[in-house]
Amino acid sequence: MxxxxxxxxxxxxxxxxxxxxxxxxxxxxxxxxxxxxxxxxxxxxxxxxxxxxxxxxxxxxxxxxxxxxxxxxxxxxxxxxxxxxxxxxxxxxxxxxxxxxxxxxxxxxxxxxxxxxxxxxxxxxxxxxxxxxxxxxxxxxxxxxxxxxxxxxxxxxxxxxxxxxxxxxxxxxxxxxxxxxxxxxxxxxxxxxxxRPSGWAVAGEHLAERYQQFFLIALGETVLVIGLTFSGAVFSSHAALAFTLSFLTTALLWRIYFHRAGHVLAEAIRVARSPGVLGESASWTHLVIVAAVLLTGVGYELVISHPHGGRTPTGWAVFVTGGPALFLTARARFEYEIFARVSRSRVVGVVLLLGLLPLAPLLPPVGLLGLSVAVLAGIAVADTARAHGRPLERPASPL
Incomplete structure (x- = not known):
């Protein structure tokens, strides 16, 4: 009983x-x-x-x-x-x-x-x-x-x-x-x-949805940062440009996350031979993804508050380009967890974003943010071009 x-x-x-x-x-x-x-x-x-x-x-x-x-x-x-x-x-x-x-x-x-x-x-x-x-x-x-x-x-x-x-x-x-x-x-x-949680019987769709919801919470926090910072900043064309670029970055992070792998996470956990193993691995990956989004949000606040303040301090670049680079790194691991592969665009994006770090002292903050947006936009375009006309790929987790 x-x-x-x-x-x-x-x-x-x-x-x-x-x-x-x-x-x-x-x-x-x-x-x-x-x-x-x-x-x-x-x-x-x-x-x-x-x-x-x-x-x-x-x-x-x-x-x-x-x-x-x-x-x-x-x-x-x-x-x-x-x-x-x-x-x-x-x-x-x-x-x-x-x-x-x-x-x-x-x-x-x-x-x-x-x-x-x-x-x-x-x-x-x-x-x-x-x-x-x-x-x-x-x-x-x-x-x-x-x-x-x-x-x-x-x-x-x-x-x-x-x-x-x-x-x-x-x-x-x-x-x-x-x-x-x-x-x-x-x-x-x-x-x-x-x-170990990897051996637990879990509801795959539920667990996937919870990870995705927390990712959206992190994105929502960056939207708050964008709105609150811009509403309290001195209105100028540079600040408005930084505001727009910050929002575009958040939208691109959302787009890159949910492209293919983000859409089939629930199915991947459900059909995995050991759902708990994939669920546990994805939890560590999402920890890094969320941390990267938070770092990127800090970059928004710095740039919107000081969009044309001369050269970009190296410490700021860690957030403006380092945050998205960390996100792409974790997103590449996420892709491997779902499909047992990593898209070339993810690797190229990380290299380009890290390559911007030494250039930070030569650029204004809003310029560095603009280049970061360009890299992320290129990845989103590459994802769309690669997926055009192809059926949705089925998960094939190696875990």
Whole structure:
């Protein structure tokens, strides 16, 4: 009986593969959270030169903590039935704690360190604890117990880092490395082995849709950056041009992502011999894709605010052309995951964008952004020309 009650939480054959309104509601918090990450990156670039790398590293750590929360929630709702009350409670509670993390994020390495750490641990420890209790005697309870144990151990450096400011960066780096090692290795425990997500039974269409939704959230965050920055900038023809080029970049990122591979991700996971393997691999790829979009959005803010400010600082070029280059690199991996190949245009695009970095000091910011747009537009045109008149390619994942 206990096994039956616990099993009722799992997704069944009649469960809808589409994301629920609850999950879309949960994502709203991450629209705000990503704006906090983006704004913090912008502030980092404006910091004193000796502190720039340190500040950026801190922001990356905080972003990775947010991603860990989101990706595990996505896997939970892909494995368990989101319409069940215990799962809905877990998602809503995670949503509130994620909001606390987002609010604390700008000052997470200062006076708001403890609220950030406590909110993170409330999700990562509380979620497997509640699932363990709800599953009762079900065999899958062993997985949630393993995750619970792993995150409980990892809670120690998180709390110590929040309480010991001089050692916070080191302790939180170790804590996050521990958490990501658990995710990558399947939270192994002595005499019980591991339970890697790649071996889980997941709803392929649902998981693919969740990845794509988070990518769209990241694009939405860049639209906010474009609009808010331009509305607060001094109106000029240069600023208007930077505004237009920024929007074109976002539109091109959307076009390049969804061309072919983005459209068949759900089918690729569904027909894969081991859907969990492809699902897990795609999660790491989308982590880099989303990070690249955020970096690109920072470039928008810098260029729109200072479109013709003489030569482009090298640090700005990392965002203006480095962000799209990182996106194309991750998109090439995504293409390989789906089709076991990489288009030549992706490789050429990365080389061209990286080649613009040394030219940055010779160009105004809006000029560098314009060249970046030209490279992305060339890739989009090449994709369209290659696909013209051909049937939609079927997925052939090598994973």
């Amino acid at each position: 206990a096994d039956g009650q616990g099993g009722a939480l799992l997704r069944g054959v009649t469960s809808s593969p589409r994301a629920t309104f609850l999950e879309l509601f949960f994502d709203l918090v991450f629209v705000f959270a990503l704006t906090r990450v983006s704004q913090r990156l912008i502030d980092d670039v404006s910091a004193n030169p000796p502190d720039v790398l340190r500040q950026v590293a801190q922001t990356v750590l905080l972003f990775l903590a947010l991603w860990m929360v989101w990706i595990l929630t996505a896997w939970v709702t892909s494995r368990y039935e989101p319409e069940r009350n215990p799962i809905q409670f877990v998602v809503v509670a995670s949503m509130f704690a994620s909001l606390v993390m987002a609010v604390a994020l700008p000052r997470a390495f200062a006076e708001r360190a403890l609220p950030f750490a406590l909110a993170y641990l409330a999700i990562q420890v509380g979620r497997p604890l509640l699932l363990t209790l709800a599953l009762r005697g079900h065999p899958r309870r062993s997985v949630t117990r393993r995750i619970l144990l792993w995150f409980t151990v990892g809670a120690v450096p998180w709390l110590l880092g929040a309480l010991l400011p001089p050692a916070q960066e080191v302790l939180w780096t170790l804590a996050l490395a521990w958490d990501y090692a658990g995710l990558a290795l399947g939270w192994p425990v002595p005499r019980r082995g591991a339970a």
